[in-house]
Amino acid sequence: MxxxxxxxxxxxxxxxxxxxxxxxxxxxxxxxxxxxxVNGLSFFWPKPLEQVTLKDGSVFLGEITNREAIPNPGHPxxxxxxxxxxxIGNRDLYGFDFKWLNEDEIAKREHPKDAYFVERRExxxxxxxxxxxxxxxxxxxxxxAAARQALPGLIENAERDRHAVETIEKHQIGEINYRIExxxxxxxxxxxVARSEPGRDLSRERxxxxxxxxxxxxxxxxxxxxxxxxxxxxxxxxxxxxxxxxGAKELRSLDIYRAYPAxxxxxxxxxxxxxxxxxxxxxxxPRESNTEGGIFPAIFGTVxxxxxxxxxxxxxxxLAALYLREYAKQGAxxxxxxxxxNNLAGVPSIVFGVFGLGFxxxxxxGGIDRxxxxxxxxxxxxxxxxxxxxxxxxxxxxxxxxxxxxxxxLAAVPRSMREAxxxxxxxxxxxxxxxxxxxxxxxxxxxxxxxxxxxxxxxAPLMLIGVVKLAPELPLDSFFPxxxxxxxxxxxxxxxxxxxxxSPNVEAAKPMVYTTTIFLLIIVVxxxxxxIIVRNKLREKYKxxxx
Amino acid sequence: xxxTNDDVKTPRDTGLRIKxxxxxPTGSPLxxxxxxxxxxxxxxxxxxxxxxxxxITMDMEDRRVTALIGPSGCGKSTLLxxxxxxxxxxxxxxxxxxxxxxxxxxxxxxxxxIEIRRRVGMVFQKSNPFPKSIYENVVYGLRIAxxxxxxxxxxxxxxxLRGAALWDEAKDRLQENxxxxxxxxxxxxxxxxxxxxxxxxxxxxxxxxxxxPIATLKIEELIYQLKEKYTIVIVTHNLQQAARVSDKTAFFxxxxxxxxxxxxxxxxxxxxxxxxxxxxxxFG
Numbered sequence: 001m002x003x004x005x006x007x008x009x010x011x012x013x014x015x016x017x018x019x020x021x022x023x024x025x026x027x028x029x030x031x032x033x034x035x036x037x038v039n040g041l042s043f044f045w046p047k048p049l050e051q052v053t054l055k056d057g058s059v060f061l062g063e064i065t066n067r068e069a070i071p072n073p074g075h076p077x078x079x080x081x082x083x084x085x086x087x088i089g090n091r092d093l094y095g096f097d098f099k100w101l102n103e104d105e106i107a108k109r110e111h112p113k114d115a116y117f118v119e120r121r122e123x124x125x126x127x128x129x130x131x132x133x134x135x136x137x138x139x140x141x142x143x144x145a146a147a148r149q150a151l152p153g154l155i156e157n158a159e160r161d162r163h164a165v166e167t168i169e170k171h172q173i174g175e176i177n178y179r180i181e182x183x184x185x186x187x188x189x190x191x192x193v194a195r196s197e198p199g200r201d202l203s204r205e206r207x208x209x210x211x212x213x214x215x216x217x218x219x220x221x222x223x224x225x226x227x228x229x230x231x232x233x234x235x236x237x238x239x240x241x242x243x244x245x246x247g248a249k250e251l252r253s254l255d256i257y258r259a260y261p262a263x264x265x266x267x268x269x270x271x272x273x274x275x276x277x278x279x280x281x282x283x284x285x286p287r288e289s290n291t292e293g294g295i296f297p298a299i300f301g302t303v304x305x306x307x308x309x310x311x312x313x314x315x316x317x318x319l320a321a322l323y324l325r326e327y328a329k330q331g332a333x334x335x336x337x338x339x340x341x342n343n344l345a346g347v348p349s350i351v352f353g354v355f356g357l358g359f360x361x362x363x364x365x366g367g368i369d370r371x372x373x374x375x376x377x378x379x380x381x382x383x384x385x386x387x388x389x390x391x392x393x394x395x396x397x398x399x400x401x402x403x404x405x406x407x408x409x410l411a412a413v414p415r416s417m418r419e420a421x422x423x424x425x426x427x428x429x430x431x432x433x434x435x436x437x438x439x440x441x442x443x444x445x446x447x448x449x450x451x452x453x454x455x456x457x458x459x460a461p462l463m464l465i466g467v468v469k470l471a472p473e474l475p476l477d478s479f480f481p482x483x484x485x486x487x488x489x490x491x492x493x494x495x496x497x498x499x500x501x502x503s504p505n506v507e508a509a510k511p512m513v514y515t516t517t518i519f520l521l522i523i524v525v526x527x528x529x530x531x532i533i534v535r536n537k538l539r540e541k542y543k544x545x546x547x
Numbered sequence: 548x549x550x551t552n553d554d555v556k557t558p559r560d561t562g563l564r565i566k567x568x569x570x571x572p573t574g575s576p577l578x579x580x581x582x583x584x585x586x587x588x589x590x591x592x593x594x595x596x597x598x599x600x601x602x603i604t605m606d607m608e609d610r611r612v613t614a615l616i617g618p619s620g621c622g623k624s625t626l627l628x629x630x631x632x633x634x635x636x637x638x639x640x641x642x643x644x645x646x647x648x649x650x651x652x653x654x655x656x657x658x659x660x661i662e663i664r665r666r667v668g669m670v671f672q673k674s675n676p677f678p679k680s681i682y683e684n685v686v687y688g689l690r691i692a693x694x695x696x697x698x699x700x701x702x703x704x705x706x707x708l709r710g711a712a713l714w715d716e717a718k719d720r721l722q723e724n725x726x727x728x729x730x731x732x733x734x735x736x737x738x739x740x741x742x743x744x745x746x747x748x749x750x751x752x753x754x755x756x757x758x759x760p761i762a763t764l765k766i767e768e769l770i771y772q773l774k775e776k777y778t779i780v781i782v783t784h785n786l787q788q789a790a791r792v793s794d795k796t797a798f799f800x801x802x803x804x805x806x807x808x809x810x811x812x813x814x815x816x817x818x819x820x821x822x823x824x825x826x827x828x829x830f831g
Contacts, residue, residue: 416675420737423633424688424744425665434691435677541678541724 036521040514044277046270049115049127049262051244052086052101053108060099061115061127061244062088063262065507070102087508089117089125093247097124098507111263114144116151118241121255121287124508128241128249130259135237147239148261154237154253161234161254168227176220178479183213188375281515286470290499291509295516300474301387301467301489302523306456308391308485309398313451316395317402318437318444324403325410326432338407345400353461356393361385361465381486385466387475388485393461398451405450409443410436438538445535449528456524459493467494469502492520584609584778585630585748590644592625592634599625601803602644607748607795612770612779614793614810616786618830621799623782627750629653630780631667632660649747665692668741672753674733676725676740681708681717684725684736688744703743711739712769731762738769742777749773751781755788767792786826790814798822 007013047063054060066085072078082103091097118126133141133150141147187209190202237253257280260273284294320341328334365382373381382388413436421431459467468488475487496516503509583606592600600622607613615623625634632653634640646653653663665688676684683690685707686700694700704721708714713735717728725736734754741749751770755763763785770792773779783789789796790810797807798821806813806822817823824830 414675416671416673417677419633419636419671420675420677420740421687421691422636423631423664423669423671424691424740425661426687426691427661430691434687439678 033521036514036517039511040518043511043515044274044281046117046260046262046265046273048111049117050086051110051112051115052084052106053110054101054105055107056105059244060086060088060101061112062086062099063117063127065098085507087125087127088244089127090123090243090247090249091505092123093243093249097505113263114148114261115263116148116241116259117262118251118259119257119292120251121257124288124292124505126241126249126251128243130239131242131248132240133237133253134240140237151239151259154239155256155259157234157237158253158256161230164230165227165234168223168230173220173223173227175479176216176223180213180216180220183209183216185375192375282519288505289503290469290495291503291505291512295490295492295495295519297471297474298490298492298495298516299519299523300476301471302456302492302520303527304475305387305391305394305462305489305491306452306527308387309394309455310448310452312392312395313398313402313455314444314448317399317447317451318406320399321403321406321410322432322437325407326428326436341400341403345404348460349397349458350460350464352393352397353464356389356396356461356465357385360389360392365389384486385464385488386486387466387489390462390466390489393465394455394458397458397461398455401451401454402444402447405447406440406444409440409446412443413439442535442539445531445538449531449535452527452531453524456527457493457520459491459497462491462494467491469494469498492516492523496520583607584649585780586645586647587626588645590626590629590642590646592622592629592640592642594637595639599802600629603804605797605804605807607778607780609778610774610776611794612774612781612792614789614796615780615782615799616784616789616796616825617799617805618825619784622802623797623799624752626799627752627780627782630748630750631664631669633664633669635660665744666746667748667750668744668746669750670734670737670741670752670754672756674730674737674757676728676733676736678724678726680722681725681728681736682721685739685743687740692744707739707743710742710773711735712765712772713739729762731758731765734758734762734766735769738766738773742773746777748778748780751779753782753784756784763788786814798825800825 047065049061050064051059051061063086064084065087067082068085069079070077070081070083083100084103086099086101087097088094088099089097112129114129116126116128116130118128120126129144130147130151131144132139133147133154141150187206190205190209193200194202231254234254235252238250239253239256241249241251243249258273258276260269265273281294282299283296285297286295287293324334324338328337361384365380365384365386369377369381369383417435417439418431421435422428426434466488468490471488471490473484473487475484475489476482477484496513499509499516500506500513585607587603587605587607590600590603591598603622603626615627617623628634629642629646630648630653634642642654648663648667651663651666652658677687679687682700682704685704686694689700689703705714705718708717713732716732717736720727725733728736734757738749738754755766758766767788770779770781774794781789781793793810795808796810796813798805798813798817798819800821806817806819808818813822814826817826
């Protein structure tokens with residue numbers, strides 16, 4: 001008994017409490033990361049294809065993605081029997097990708113060697129056996145063996161052709177469209193000029209624009225023709241697949257992204273498929289309403305928005321903190337402002353989203369449109385959500401963090417250092433610029449790190465001010481002025497929400513949620529690491545004295 | 548060195564002992580003083596309602612070392628900081644009376660405080676080099692004055708470091724961080740920084756209180772050399788130091804100037820009972 005009292009007095013239970021609190025936190029975080037990593041990274045690993053024959057004679061071929069006990073509440077066999085979830089693909093044939101099969105109805109399970117898993121442009125995966133290849137009326141491969149042999153070459157050609165098509169569609173025709181649109185806006189501008197100065201002769205300008213438009217139209221026709229020849233040439237090869245229960249599907253070779261015999265792959269082959277998928281995921285554009293393909297536009301949008309946000313939030317926050325700490329007369333007013341700033345950090349982010357929509361998009365953006373882009377109205381240019389407004393809104397959301405951290409950093413600069421500078425005849429401004437700010441830089445960067453971590457993960461306000469499910473163009477491209485701050489963009493956080501909860505094909509989209517989450521985490525970590533490395537460099541450089 | 552109550556046991560003849568330690572200035576004899584450099588007339592200072600300096604009237608001579616001594620809180624540092632208006636940085640400070648440095652009224656509305664501080668350099672109790680390279684530390688005053696010519700800066704850097712007896716130790720590491728130096732070297736770096744802008748007066752606020760005896764000795768030797776060119780006012784708690792380095796000493800007590808005279812006289816034959824008690828370690 002005495003021992004217990006003694007140990008209580010020494011506070012030993014406290015050590016256990018504090019230790020367990022830390023342990024629980026670490027366990028939860030580690031668990032979260034493990035769940036995300038396991039689910040996300042295993043998604044790209046090619047699974048074997050299993051052919052399941054039921055007792056009633058029906059046959060299904062697919063990847064086993066899940067196995068669970070059958071819930072049947074109130075019956076004795078509740079959770080006694082098992083069922084498997086088979087990803088059978090072929091949505092165009094069956095109307096669904098996934099099928100639950102009760103294990104006690106299964107007669108036979110086997111792994112057919114010639115079964116292929118095919119990734120294609122539409123309708124999700126195709127799972128079946130290639131039986132023939134034709135080009136137009138001509139048969140290139142008549143039997144399964146020949147078809148299998150032809151498949152790798154066809155996929156290679158398809159990739160090349162797709163690339164050629166994309167070059168014409170996106171870059172060449174895209175550029176023509178851009179010029180035609182510019183000419184159209186200039187004509188509208190001339191209309192506005194004509195209205196305000198009725199006497200002015202604008203026929204020469206109009207003629208020039210009409211000429212440009214006609215030229216570009218002709219170019220457009222030429223490119224479209226080129227495109228259709230290409231499509232004719234490339235789009236006539238078909239691979240015929242046979243599904244498990246005997247149905248046949250003719251698949252245009254141009255639409256095949258990847259095909260592999262899942263049960264015949266060597267370990268190295270699997271690794272190849274895995275890395276190929278991973279690379280496509282990082283660098284590719286999304287397909288099939290975001291449930292397939294890559295997330296590159298979302299990664300790009302996230303990084304660019306966060307960088308834009310930093311460019312805005314650091315000067316704003318540091319200047320505000322400088323005024324609060326160095327210039328303002330410390331008193332009730334400054335204290336109030338400081339409390340208000342701290343509370344601003346606690347305002348729900350959606351409120352900032354609404355403010356951003358009302359102020360930045362409608363008021364500022366609308367004003368810019370009326371002043372600088374009147375020819376495009378009523379189509380808004382800046383008067384609609386875009387990456388600039390998103391970055392500004394997030395800057396507003398994170399500026400309290402930067403202000404608080406900067407203020408603390410400024411306050412931590414030793415008084416003796418300021419006095420040394422002032423005693424040398426430096427003005428207050430020179431002292432701040434040359435001594436105080438450099439010494440406070442590491443602390444300011446800590447604020448920036450916190451701001452970035454918060455800004456990169458924020459989704460709710462973005463949904464109101466510029467994030468879209470699918471952005472046709474990146475906010476950065478080769479057309480003047482290169483950075484299109486008015487464009488809408490994709491964002492990893494919103495991508496997770498969209499894929500996971502707005503997708504028509506939830507079961508297929510589920511792994512995408514995990515993989516997208518991994519990349520959001522990686523990006524946040526990378527951005528933070530960069531800032532931390534810079535901060536440590538600065539700390540090394542400006543470390544204060546040994547006293 | 549702070550005199551604590553334990554020091555009360557110090558023998559009565561301390562003053563005599565100190566006298567024997569007063570060294571003659573090394574090198575050439577002092578050039579003749581050109582009369583008062585800093586003139587204080589009825590200087591008063593108050594922090595809010597707290598009246599800290601009362602009617603201080605004293606002259607500090609050109610190219611001489613004036614030591615300000617007295618117990619903690621007696622106002623000696625405050626007076627020092629009046630001379631380059633460092634007290635401006637504190638809220639609620641009122642100063643009245645007249646201070647003239649080389650004929651310029653320090654507190655006049657027309658006087659540029661920047662100009663005053665450029666002419667009156669200061670070395671602090673705690674060495675406070677900037678977290679920059681040794682070179683940048685020394686040329687800081689020139690840089691803020693807008694001088695960026697490399698040759699001028701290099702020349703000023705070498706001259707100042709030589710002037711502060713730091714050149715030999717620092718010449719090979721000018722680009723290293725000034726905070727990597729030892730305590731004594733850092734204090735000499737601060738002196739080099741102060742003399743780089745060629746001031747007329749150098750104020751030293753207990754420059755050796757954080758240093759070991761060897762480093763202290765080096766700074767004291769430096770003060771001998773510096774007074775050939777600069778008027779020096781030094782605040783110190785170390786009476787031996789005051790006796791060793793200064794030409795004139797002023798004793799402060801509770802914000803008043805009690806006694807002011809040639810150092811040798813002050814330490815051998817103080818006129819005031821308070822001064823005698825203080826320098827013999829009766830209180831303080």
